[in-house]
Amino acid sequence: MNWLLNLPLLIWRGVVAWFDPPYRTVVTQDILPPKLKKRTLYIVEDDGYQEQAAMLCPCGCGRVLHMNLLPDERPCWQVTRHKNGTSSLYPSVWRKKDCESHFWFKKGKVQWCRDRRAPPTEPRDT
Ligand SMILES: [Zn+2]
Numbered sequence: 604m605n606w607l608l609n610l611p612l613l614i615w616r617g618v619v620a621w622f623d624p625p626y627r628t629v630v631t632q633d634i635l636p637p638k639l640k641k642r643t644l645y646i647v648e649d650d651g652y653q654e655q656a657a658m659l660c661p662c663g664c665g666r667v668l669h670m671n672l673l674p675d676e677r678p679c680w681q682v683t684r685h686k687n688g689t690s691s692l693y694p695s696v697w698r699k700k701d702c703e704s705h706f707w708f709k710k711g712k713v714q715w716c717r718d719r720r721a722p723p724t725e726p727r728d729t
Contacts, residue, residue: 628689
């Protein structure tokens with residue numbers, strides 16, 4: 604196999620990753636920091652339990668999105684940590700007011716849902 608043929612593709616992927624790095628995951632104890640950083644998913648832990656996830660809305664509106672992680676409260680999200688330091692959220696995140704952002708958060712990447720008013724559907728697994 605001639606790996607040189609794949610070189611342009613590898614370089615292209617590197618360039619894309621450079622301009623669109625995945626969100627970092629930061630675990631905090633008990634409370635969120637007063638100011639959240641962009642492109643960061645925060646997981647708030649209390650006594651070893653994951654209580655909530657939070658992030659700045661990826662649409663750029665500046666609002667903070669809070670996702671409950673406690674299974675006995677609704678709505679509830681599941682967060683999955685990956686070996687490369689990124690995280691995924693399940694199900695999708697949907698703001699039903701203001702900017703109406705609706706997206707899946709997979710491996711640190713935001714995958715927008717095309718029709719924000721349509722019911723959530725599973726994205727293709729890439
Ligand atoms: Zn927004």
